[in-house]
Amino acid sequence: MPIGIQSTPASPRCHALLPTAGSGSRLGGDLPKQFQMLAGKPMLSYALDAFNSTPEIASIWVGISPAFIEDPILKSLSSMTKPTHFLPTGGLTRQETVINTLVAMLQSAIPENDWVLVHDAARPGIRPALIQKLIHSVTVTGEGGLLAMPLADTLKMVETYSPQDGSSVRVQKTISRDHLWQAQTPQMFGLQDLHDAIKAAMLINADMTDEASAMELAGSKPLLIHGETRNFKVTHPADWELIQTILKTS
Numbered sequence: 001m002p003i004g005i006q007s008t009p010a011s012p013r014c015h016a017l018l019p020t021a022g023s024g025s026r027l028g029g030d031l032p033k034q035f036q037m038l039a040g041k042p043m044l045s046y047a048l049d050a051f052n053s054t055p056e057i058a059s060i061w062v063g064i065s066p067a068f069i070e071d072p073i074l075k076s077l078s079s080m081t082k083p084t085h086f087l088p089t090g091g092l093t094r095q096e097t098v099i100n101t102l103v104a105m106l107q108s109a110i111p112e113n114d115w116v117l118v119h120d121a122a123r124p125g126i127r128p129a130l131i132q133k134l135i136h137s138v139t140v141t142g143e144g145g146l147l148a149m150p151l152a153d154t155l156k157m158v159e160t161y162s163p164q165d166g167s168s169v170r171v172q173k174t175i176s177r178d179h180l181w182q183a184q185t186p187q188m189f190g191l192q193d194l195h196d197a198i199k200a201a202m203l204i205n206a207d208m209t210d211e212a213s214a215m216e217l218a219g220s221k222p223l224l225i226h227g228e229t230r231n232f233k234v235t236h237p238a239d240w241e242l243i244q245t246i247l248k249t250s
C-alpha cells in the first residue's frame with residue numbers, strides 16, 4: 001500500500017440470530033408454537049418482520065430443528081428483503097441452537113467482530129424501534145448488552161415446591177427486588193466473543209439460560225437497556241391470548 005494511504009477497517013455490522021427450534025411444550029398444540037398462526041401469520045413472522053424492517057440489520061440467521069427445515073411453513077413466511085438464512089442448526093437446548101448457528105455464521109465468513117443480536121422466536125412483541133434502541137446503546141459504548149425490565153412485583157422464595165398442588169407451596173422468605181431485572185431478548189454481543197463465551201460455559205456445564213450469562217461467566221458486565229412489557233416470552237396459553245390481543249390492536 002502506498003505510504004500515506006491507510007485502509008479504514010469497515011465498521012462492524014449487525015446480524016440477527018433467531019433460535020427457533022423449541023418444541024413449545026408448555027403452550028401445546030399440533031405444531032411448535034413459533035409455527036402456529038397468531039393474529040393472521042405464524043408467530044415466527046413477527047420477529048422476522050421486525051428485524052427485516054430494522055435498517056441497521058445486515059442479515060438474519062434462523063436456527064431451525066432439522067425435522068422442520070423442509071417444512072412448507074418456512075416457505076410461506078412473509079417475504080424478506082434482507083439476506084435470511086434458515087439453517088438446520090436446531091439443537092436439543094436453546095443454547096445448542098444458538099452455538100450451532102453462531103458456528104454457521106462464522107463459517108460463512110461473517111467477520112468475527114460483527115455484532116449478533118440473539119432474539120427468541122417466541123417474543124413476537126419486539127418492534128424495530130426497540131431493536132434500534134439496543135443497537136444504539138451497544139454501539140455507542142462498544143460493550144455488549146441486552147433488553148431487560150426492572151421487576152415490579154414482590155418476590156417470594158418458596159420452601160416447598162409442588163407444582164401439582166399449589167396449596168403445599170409456602171413462603172420461605174421475601175427477596176428484595178432492588179437491583180433485580182428480568183432479561184428479555186435481543187441480547188447483543190460480538191460474534192466471536194459470544195461464540196467463545198458459550199463454548200467455555202458449556203465446557204463447565206454452567207447453568208446458562210441466556211447469552212448474557214455466558215458473557216458474565218467470561219468476565220463481562222453486559223449493559224441493561226430498558227425493554228418493553230409487550231416483548232414478553234410467549235410460554236403458556238394465557239400468554240398466547242394476551243399477545244394476540246396486543247398484536248391485533250397495535
Ligand SMILES: Nc1ccn([C@@H]2O[C@H](COP(=O)(O)OP(=O)(O)OP(=O)(O)O)[C@@H](O)[C@H]2O)c(=O)n1
Binds near residue numbers: 018019063094
Ligand atoms: N432446543 C431449543 C429450545 C428452544 N429454542 C428457542 O428458544 C426460544 C425460547 O425458548 P422457549 O420458548 O422457552 O422454549 P420452547 O422449547 O419453545 O418451549 P417449552 O420450553 O415450553 O417446550 C424459542 O424461540 C425457542 O424456539 C431453540 O431454538 N432450541
Ligand SMILES: C[C@](O)(CO)[C@H](O)COP(=O)(O)O
Binds near residue numbers: 185210233
Ligand atoms: C433468553 C430468555 O428469553 C431470557 O429471558 C430466557 O432465558 C429463555 O428461556 P428458556 O425457557 O430457557 O428458553
